[in-house]
Amino acid sequence: MTCRGTKKYLPLLAGDELPYKKSLKVKAHLEKCPGCRKEAEDIAAALDAAKGLAQKEPLRDWTDSEWRQILRSVTSATVEKRRTASRLVQKPAFAFGLALLLFAAGTLWLQKKLPRQPEERDGLQTPSQTASLRPQEPAGQDVSSMTIVSQETGLKIIWFFNKNFEWKENPR
């Protein structure tokens, strides 16, 4: 334990308020550190001195006549009735209701404030969006073709694909 760490705990050590394990650590440090030990002794001595002053300080009491007068005036007041349970229960219930209302208002506000682009952010698009982004194709383009020509023999193969990628070879 460092001196700085130890000094932090010295006032509580003086009043025996440190947890047992912590106090052992602090005391172990005090045994080997004269500076911290002096500080601990000073705090303990000052605390004892303050307590001694308080003990010696003469405190007054009410005189009998004063005390009688106080009791007379105090007991002439009206005792207020006990607060009903419902009033006490209302407080947490009100707080809970208010919290719920604030949460709902916050959620609504966030929904309005934030732009709705979750799919675009992920790089995904719904089929309807894809269709809207794609240029309109003529109806004849439902069928695509692929032509393969052999350079050696001059043989030409043409494949035609329909929408479902079903193909026909050289349909005539």
Add this chain to the structure above:
Amino acid sequence: MVERVLNGDRDAFEPLVTPYRRPLLGLAYRMTRNWEDAKEITQETFLRAFKYLANVDFQKSFRNWIYQILINTARHLKKKQTVQERLRHDGLEPDLLADSRNNPEQPQLDQELRSQLADCLDALSDREREIFLLRDIEGWNIKETAGVLRCSSISVRVHLSAARRKIKERIKEKYPSLMEVGR
């Protein structure tokens, strides 16, 4: 006893609060350093205690409850007092001066003790003073102190630590002879 008062037996209030009449006055004095204010606070405490006796929680300590009222009343009074009023209260009190005429030596010693303790307590903030008085002077434990002041035990430890450090500094600086007595 509380039940008796609540059932209309007003005389039962006296035995209920009599054990606290001196300790409460003493604590109020140490908080304010003025007997008139202390009396006013204590009287108001008893009045509030009587008025709101129906709200006592029987599961908890009556002592803690009445001390809590005293501390709140003292805080309230302190807020009300202007700086000028507080300055007026400084110095030797009139009734103490009257005492010193009868017995010139003893009140002088008492006054010295009072001023030394007052000087030490002046080094503390309001919160630190409340905690120091309850824990170190009245001898309450940390949990009770936290309960009365309505704060956490950690907060009490932090303020208590600061208070003891300040008291040490003040005594070391102004009254080093007291430290030798304390060793």
